[in-house]
Amino acid sequence: xxxxxxxxxxxxxxxxxxxxxxxxxxxxxxxxxxxxxxxxxxxxxxxxxxxxxxxxxxxxxxxxxxxxxxxxxxxxxxxxxxxxxxxxxxxxxxxxxxxxxxxxxxxxxxxxxxxxxxxxxxxxxxxxxxxxxxxxxxxxxxxxxxxxxxxxxxxxxxxxxxxxxxxxxxxxxxxxxxxxxxxxxxxxxxxxxxxxxxxxxxxxxxxxxxxxxxxxxxxxxxxxxxxxxxxxxxxxxxxxxxxxxxxxxxxxxxxxxxxxxxxxxxxxxxxxxxxx
Ligand code: DGL
Numbered sequence: 492x493x494x495x496x497x498x499x500x501x502x503x504x505x506x507x508x509x510x511x512x513x514x515x516x517x518x519x520x521x522x523x524x525x526x527x528x529x530x531x532x533x534x535x536x537x538x539x540x541x542x543x544x545x546x547x548x549x550x551x552x553x554x555x556x557x558x559x560x561x562x563x564x565x566x567x568x569x570x571x572x573x574x575x576x577x578x579x580x581x582x583x584x585x586x587x588x589x590x591x592x593x594x595x596x597x598x599x600x601x602x603x604x605x606x607x608x609x610x611x612x613x614x615x616x617x618x619x620x621x622x623x624x625x626x627x628x629x630x631x632x633x634x635x636x637x638x639x640x641x642x643x644x645x646x647x648x649x650x651x652x653x654x655x656x657x658x659x660x661x662x663x664x665x666x667x668x669x670x671x672x673x674x675x676x677x678x679x680x681x682x683x684x685x686x687x688x689x690x691x692x693x694x695x696x697x698x699x700x701x702x703x704x705x706x707x708x709x710x711x712x713x714x715x716x717x718x719x720x721x722x723x724x725x726x727x728x729x730x731x732x733x734x735x736x737x738x739x740x741x742x743x744x745x746x747x748x749x750x751x752x753x754x755x756x757x758x759x760x761x762x763x764x765x766x767x
Contacts, residue, residue, distance in 0.1 A: 500724045504568060504715070505559030507533070512685030514753050519708040528733055536762070549578045553578075596629065614678040652686065685708075
């Protein structure tokens, strides 16, 4: 298990995801907290998590958090919705009082429950996230008057990762999911997956401003800021250079980082499973 130094405001923020889609969350964090050093881990060797069993995801999440704790991270952000749905408690138990742990789900459900006292909320996500029923359960716990309707949209993440967005193919796939009767008459739609901010314009075009689109990356970044501030862990000085690791390296992953993060970043191959 990890050997820790005491974290300070200068310690990095660890962020992990099943792949490089979680860079949308890293980008949102970097935008409002440019001083923070980020240590990003994309588990590209096991992508997609949306199709994996909860036990496998918990196992990967434990190994990755152990790696991030060894880097002395002051916080671990589980950028992946699927991992947040099934492995949040597992990561939290492992981190104990060594690091703060943030799931992408809690900040979003709190935000939605504050905004909507009643109404119908749609959720789109991977099969794993929808199967966990976590958005429905948590939103109902916060507000019993809310109606929650969830639809698994498994083609979307791989489609976006392959660069299919903002074209005719992506529009056909997106529209065929949004046309599902379960998503009829919704007031808001939660984009409950790392990749979906990239197709937000197409989703907005479909709903023509009649439905509020809820993008978790920005909400999570604001929550991270508030939590670090509360714990006096915000870095006031410019931190060290951020690092971006992946468990499997291909040129296609390297190319796709640009669409998720904008800035050019260098992915480093780090098969943490083989290092022990
Ligand atoms: N990162 C995953 C999520 O947010 C999407 C891709 C996957 O299935 O691993 O749920």
